Amino acid sequence: xxxxxxxxxxxxxxxxxxxxxxxxxxxxxxxxxxxxxxxxxxxxxxxxxxxxxxxxxxxxxxxxxxxxxxxxxxxxxxxxxxxxxxxxxxxxxxxxxxxxxxxxxxxxxxxxxxxxxxxxxxxxx
Amino acid sequence: xxxxxxxxxxxxxxxxxxxxxxxxxxxxxxxxxxxxxxxxxxxxxxxxxxxxxxxxxxxxxxxxxxxxxxxxxxxxxxxxxxxxxxxxxxxxxxxxxxxxxxxxxxxxxxxxxxxxxxxxxxxxxxxxxxxxxxxxxxxxxxxxxxxxxxxxxxxxxxxxxxxxxxxxxxxxxxxxxxxxxxxxxxxxxxxxxxxxxxxxxxxxxxxxxxxxxxxxxxxxxxxxxxxxxxxxxxxxxxxxxxxxxxxxxxxxxxxxxxxxxxxxxxxxxxxxxxxxxxxxxxxxxxxxxxxxxxxxxxxxxxxxxxxxxxxxxxxxxxxxxxxxxxxxxxxxxxxxxxxxxxxxxxxxxxxxxxxxxxxxxxxxxxxxxxxxx
Numbered sequence: 001x002x003x004x005x006x007x008x009x010x011x012x013x014x015x016x017x018x019x020x021x022x023x024x025x026x027x028x029x030x031x032x033x034x035x036x037x038x039x040x041x042x043x044x045x046x047x048x049x050x051x052x053x054x055x056x057x058x059x060x061x062x063x064x065x066x067x068x069x070x071x072x073x074x075x076x077x078x079x080x081x082x083x084x085x086x087x088x089x090x091x092x093x094x095x096x097x098x099x100x101x102x103x104x105x106x107x108x109x110x111x112x113x114x115x116x117x118x119x120x121x122x123x124x125x
Numbered sequence: 126x127x128x129x130x131x132x133x134x135x136x137x138x139x140x141x142x143x144x145x146x147x148x149x150x151x152x153x154x155x156x157x158x159x160x161x162x163x164x165x166x167x168x169x170x171x172x173x174x175x176x177x178x179x180x181x182x183x184x185x186x187x188x189x190x191x192x193x194x195x196x197x198x199x200x201x202x203x204x205x206x207x208x209x210x211x212x213x214x215x216x217x218x219x220x221x222x223x224x225x226x227x228x229x230x231x232x233x234x235x236x237x238x239x240x241x242x243x244x245x246x247x248x249x250x251x252x253x254x255x256x257x258x259x260x261x262x263x264x265x266x267x268x269x270x271x272x273x274x275x276x277x278x279x280x281x282x283x284x285x286x287x288x289x290x291x292x293x294x295x296x297x298x299x300x301x302x303x304x305x306x307x308x309x310x311x312x313x314x315x316x317x318x319x320x321x322x323x324x325x326x327x328x329x330x331x332x333x334x335x336x337x338x339x340x341x342x343x344x345x346x347x348x349x350x351x352x353x354x355x356x357x358x359x360x361x362x363x364x365x366x367x368x369x370x371x372x373x374x375x376x377x378x379x380x381x382x383x384x385x386x387x388x389x390x391x392x393x394x395x396x397x398x399x400x401x402x403x404x405x406x407x408x409x410x411x412x413x414x415x416x417x418x419x420x421x422x423x424x425x426x427x428x429x430x431x432x433x434x435x436x437x438x439x440x441x442x443x444x445x446x447x448x449x450x451x452x453x454x455x456x457x458x459x460x461x462x463x464x465x466x467x468x469x470x471x472x473x474x475x476x477x478x479x480x481x482x483x484x485x486x487x488x489x490x491x492x493x494x495x496x497x498x
Contacts, residue, residue: 033159033163033164033350034163034164034165034166036423036425036448036455037423037424037425037448037455039424039477055477057424057425057448058164058448059164059165059168059350059354059447059448059450060158060159060164060350060353060354060447062425062427084423
């Protein structure tokens with residue numbers, strides 16, 4: 001199990017053997033409110049860092065998820081299509097959103113570790 | 126987060142913060158958008174029990190003077206002279222071109238005195254409008270007055286204990302009463318589709334009334350987020366979204382808000398701002414109209430989404446949309462060309478490049494449960 005790393009856009013990633021599992025943090029989920037719908041990417045989609053890759057809709061608003069790194073969509077969490085509320089109860093485990101195979105030149109240097117991320121939300125919240 | 130320098134607080138600000146309210150700027154006030162329960166829980170609470178809303182940001186205005194009814198009738202398409210004392214009505218301030226400047230509730234306090242509740246974002250402009258057109262009347266903003274709403278099926282049990290007089294009211298009626306010894310004006314009205322009450326009280330007694338209401342287990346604060354989803358399910362318009370100066374009351378589907386006597390063939394037809402255009406819309410019909418939609422699937426369709434017909438032609442636009450917690454499905458309202466207004470019409474909304482199927486439905490989407498005796 002790789003270390004969980006975080007983006008400034010409140011995504012979390014666990015990278016193991018060149019495959020990143022990606023979701024949104026509890027903090028982001030709380031900001032967005034009760035999730036009612038999740039739009040996931042197509043398997044095989046080629047992503048460039050910053051591309052809009054998924055959408056989370058709460059009762060009140062839509063939140064876009066941007067690709068945190070370059071790669072190819074390998075798998076999506078189909079359970080979220082029928083049970084988007086899983087993102088409310090378990091955003092950092094059962095509510096993972098998609099997995100991507102990292103490009104060889106994927107740049108992961110800007111990602112934060114847990115302590116850095118917690119400091120980041122404390123300062124920016 | 127952006128904080129406007131002149132953002133105001135209502136009397137209940139500390140109560141909201143203490144209750145865990147997430148405070149956001151709204152119409153110049155810091156207001157609770159939601160509490161820790163979240164919009165879904167709050168919404169369902171108001172449908173099942175009794176939700177307490179701070180709506181003190183709204184404008185409370187008294188119009189007083191000889192001939193006030195007839196004078197106000199120049200600004201609203203309502204038969205105010207026929208309104209009984211203690212009775213209230215929904216109204217729109219119409220513009221010279223027949224658009225809607227704001228929507229409001231008008232209550233008759235006496236032969237010559239009317240109490241108006243107007244939207245927070247419009248109140249300054251409304252007061253200016255009233256002063257411009259009704260120069261002979263006394264126009265007073267009750268800026269030292271708070272406004273609470275208690276909404277839901279248990280509201281009557283709570284108010285019944287605290288003010289039996291208020292509990293005897295029928296929908297769209299009000300009375301002066303006391304709650305726990307505090308003088309207030311209570312009306313049987315609201316913005317959720319549920320039975321409920323609105324309580325206008327001087328700021329110095331407002332917290333005492335909130336304390337009384339919150340002492341009941343079935344009463345819980347509800348934020349602006351759930352207020353929006355509740356009113357959407359109830360088919361009620363939000364000014365600035367579902368109606369504005371570019372839409373007439375008839376286009377907004379508010380034909381019922383034009384009194385019979387103010388229409389062609391009535392005892393005093395027209396005579397209000399924009400009446401030519403509005404009566405023409407009533408007589409000839411309109412080319413676009415507000416309708417409600419039930420969305421297929423789970424993806425919410427939001428304000429601004431284009432509406433297309435089966436050929437892909439743009440035939441309208443969504444003006445309010447979201448997830449309906451009571452219905453457990455996305456719902457919306459919007460304006461479409463007249464030929465697509467019929468109930469059951471299948472249309473699509475474009476959301477992020479995808480077509481989302483939806484059906485024109487009768488509003489309200491959730492049945493209203495007003496107390497009419």
